[in-house]
Amino acid sequence: MKLYELKPKLGSRKKPKRWGCGYAASGKYAGRGMGGQNARTGDGVRPGFEGGQTPLTRRLPKMDGIPRAPRRKYAIVNLSVLDKKFEANELVDPNVLLERKIIKDLKFGVKILGDGELTKPLLVRAHAFSEKAREKIESVGGKAEVIE
Numbered sequence: 001m002k003l004y005e006l007k008p009k010l011g012s013r014k015k016p017k018r019w020g021c022g023y024a025a026s027g028k029y030a031g032r033g034m035g036g037q038n039a040r041t042g043d044g045v046r047p048g049f050e051g052g053q054t055p056l057t058r059r060l061p062k063m064d065g066i067p068r069a070p071r072r073k074y075a076i077v078n079l080s081v082l083d084k085k086f087e088a089n090e091l092v093d094p095n096v097l098l099e100r101k102i103i104k105d106l107k108f109g110v111k112i113l114g115d116g117e118l119t120k121p122l123l124v125r126a127h128a129f130s131e132k133a134r135e136k137i138e139s140v141g142g143k144a145e146v147i148e
Contacts, residue, residue: 072108072109073107073108074107074108074109074110074111074127074128075094075097075103075104075105075106075107075109075110075111076110076111076113077097077102077103077110077111077112077113077126078112078113078114078115078116079112079113079114079115079116079117079118079133079136079137080115080116080117081102081116082112082118082122082124083116083117083118083119083120085100085102086120086122087120088120088121088122089120089121089122089123090122090123091122091123091125092122092123092124092125092126093124093125093126093147094106094109094110094125094126094127094147097110108127109126109127109128109147110126110127110128111126111127111128111129111130112124112126112128112129112130112133112137112144113130113132113133114130114131114132114133114134114135114136117136118136118137118140118142119140120140120142121140121141121142121143122137122142122143123142123143123145124137124142124143124144124145125145125146125147126144126145126146126147127146127147128146129144129146
């Protein structure tokens with residue numbers, strides 16, 4: 001092996017940038033091309049200008065008014081579940097439902113729906129009731145209270 005046979009590992013060296021080769025590097029054109037708006041002194045076109053075409057910022061739809069409040073999402077419990085999990089005259093409220101793992105979290109509150117039959121009177125406290133659920137609870141001698 002001779003000293004002149006040594007070569008650097010492939011990919012370890014990059015070609016140096018060629019400076020000062022013709023008009024594009026320095027002087028008359030200096031990388032700006034042969035003429036036109038961007039070759040002139042000054043800024044050229046303003047940001048967002050698309051050569052007279054309607055710009056993207058004007059083509060996109062506008063946001064009308066203020067955004068709506070997020071929809072209230074209740075933790076939902078049906079009467080059939082209450083009938084299975086609770087004894088007669090027992091108190092049913094969000095904390096008890098959480099303890100017994102009938103609901104996972106409260107979200108905006110608990111809403112009782114009227115799916116299924118209720119056979120025993122219960123004292124039910126919730127944030128909302130469907131009309132059907134309220135009627136069924138009160139028809140068996142229970143009480144439906146709304147929590148504010």
